[in-house]
Amino acid sequence: GAVVSQHPSRVICKSGTSVKIECRSLDFQATTMFWYRQFPKKSLMLMATSNEGSKATYEQGVEKDKFLINHASLTLSTLTVTSAHPEDSSFYICSATDKGAIDTQYFGPGTRLTVL
Amino acid sequence: RKEVEQDPGPFNVPEGATVAFNCTYSNSASQSFFWYRQDCRKEPKLLMSVYSSGNEDGRFTAQLNRASQYISLLIRDSKLSDSATYLCVVTRNTGKLIFGQGTTLQVKP
Numbered sequence: 001g002a003v004v005s006q007h008p009s010r011v012i013c014k015s016g017t018s019v020k021i022e023c024r025s026l027d028f029q030a031t032t033m034f035w036y037r038q039f040p041k042k043s044l045m046l047m048a049t050s051n052e053g054s055k056a057t058y059e060q061g062v063e064k065d066k067f068l069i070n071h072a073s074l075t076l077s078t079l080t081v082t083s084a085h086p087e088d089s090s091f092y093i094c095s096a097t098d099k100g101a102i103d104t105q106y107f108g109p110g111t112r113l114t115v116l
Numbered sequence: 117r118k119e120v121e122q123d124p125g126p127f128n129v130p131e132g133a134t135v136a137f138n139c140t141y142s143n144s145a146s147q148s149f150f151w152y153r154q155d156c157r158k159e160p161k162l163l164m165s166v167y168s169s170g171n172e173d174g175r176f177t178a179q180l181n182r183a184s185q186y187i188s189l190l191i192r193d194s195k196l197s198d199s200a201t202y203l204c205v206v207t208r209n210t211g212k213l214i215f216g217q218g219t220t221l222q223v224k225p
Contacts, residue, residue, distance in 0.1 A: 043215040044160065093159050105213060107159040
């Protein structure tokens, strides 16, 4: 099946620093990638939808200047959490849809961010 | 009101038991319906799609009632390995997935 990787799997950083998370589709071309955030014991919340070569579409309440998304190629999207604060600590998960099967989302393994 | 509502549980059941989870959704325009499974600190994984005609996969049966906007998942002969959080998911016509909070299942020996 389709594989999506995320890097890093876990990151701990100081407040005020920026953190970049990569999401890669390893064996397929991803027309669309999605970024989610999940707080403990809560549901996954969609943050933004990213299409290759165009600007990301952010969900209501998600600050686009704080969560920078770049989708430069059909296999790579990045999420940068800028000037991270402790309240940004969360589980960030990406997913990707295959060009040939747009109804199915394949999830990456997630990145656990802890901001001290 | 949340767009997808689930009882968070936890449901504690003995091995071999039958357990049922329910989910309601508020947007009548929702198009597709799924159950995902999420293990602790892992990504969600698709368990099965849900159709009005019902969908069975081994010990798992999913059902959709569009009139009542209600989705169910039945697990028969529970195994220890079934312990996880089960996420009810609906899609809009935009293709976005809307996740419920999840229902936690603990199967005890």
